[in-house]
Each structure stands twice: as structure tokens, then as C-alpha cells.
Amino acid sequence: MPKIQVVRTRAPKPDESSMIIIRSFLFECFKGATDIDDKRWRRFFGYATNKEAGEIFDVELTFPRYTPYHKRHMKIEWDVFKSQEKFSDFEMFRNWLKIGAGFVEWVAGAKGGVVPLPKSISYSELSELEFHEFHDNVIAFLRGEHAAPYLWKHLEAKSHDYMSEILAGFNE
Numbered sequence: 001m002p003k004i005q006v007v008r009t010r011a012p013k014p015d016e017s018s019m020i021i022i023r024s025f026l027f028e029c030f031k032g033a034t035d036i037d038d039k040r041w042r043r044f045f046g047y048a049t050n051k052e053a054g055e056i057f058d059v060e061l062t063f064p065r066y067t068p069y070h071k072r073h074m075k076i077e078w079d080v081f082k083s084q085e086k087f088s089d090f091e092m093f094r095n096w097l098k099i100g101a102g103f104v105e106w107v108a109g110a111k112g113g114v115v116p117l118p119k120s121i122s123y124s125e126l127s128e129l130e131f132h133e134f135h136d137n138v139i140a141f142l143r144g145e146h147a148a149p150y151l152w153k154h155l156e157a158k159s160h161d162y163m164s165e166i167l168a169g170f171n172e
Helices: 016-029 035-049 067-083 090-100 128-143 147-151 153-168
Strands: 003-007 056-060 104-108 114-118
Touching: 016 035, 067 090, 067 128, 067 153, 090 114, 090 128, 128 147, 128 153, 147 153
Parallel strands: none
Antiparallel strands: 003 056, 104 114
């Protein structure tokens, strides 16, 4: 779930006629799903607009996961996994993808160094927007210079063509 830090700038607060337009847009185009949600939405707007210049606050957003997109990504992972020869365990392959895509937390290792720990892509841990970013980073990693030659060492320079062929089947 993306958390965004927002800071109130030093720009002057809008005049009342501008605020009428802003409120009209925010409260006519967007409304809380329930009466309680609507009160919270309006309270958030009041809270944000009454901040003083330089004040910082966090906004946390969640977007439901779009299942067909998730399924498509998993199919891409599975097809690449089935065609490669380096990994016999799918979870190890997925962790390798996460590390290659930079989807990790850096933690202290057993000997004091810093090591990458793959993050979770579960529905409860990752919003739809974050999952799209993850997907884009996985595809960039698979198309990058290291993934294909590692997965198909015997193909040498043609390994990138093989990866492109797999991903083309998904319009990636």
C-alpha cells in the first residue's frame, strides 16, 4: 500500500471563490462509499487544507488488486520458469525475480553484511498500483542483460531472443 508524504507548500491558500470550485470538484466527483467514509473524506480535505507551510503528513492509499492482471503476471512467471534450466524450485525462481527486480528489503545478514530479502506480493501486502510497478520491474529485469544469459547459458547471445519470444506471447 503506497504511503505518500505530503508537505504543505508556502504557496498562498486559495481565495474563497477558488475554494468553492475546488470543493465542488472534490465533493461532487468523489464521495465516500458510506456516510462515515464521506465524513472522513471531507475531514481529510479540511485537515490537509488547514496545515501550515512546511507541515508534513502521510497519506496511505490502497487499491484493490485486479485479478486478471495478477493472473497474467503469474502466467508469465510460470512460462519463463518452465522454459528455463537453472531453477528446479518455483519459489526460488520467484525470489530470484524479486531480487533482480529490486523488490526487496535490505537487512543485516548473518555475518554482518547487508543482504536482499524478497518482499511479499500477497494481496494483503501489495496494492494494484504497487503490483503494476513490480510487474514492470520484473519485465525490465527479464529483458535486461543478465536474466536471459543466466537462465539459458547454453544459448549464449540467442538467450535474449528466446526471452523476447516468451514475453512477446504476452505482448511484453
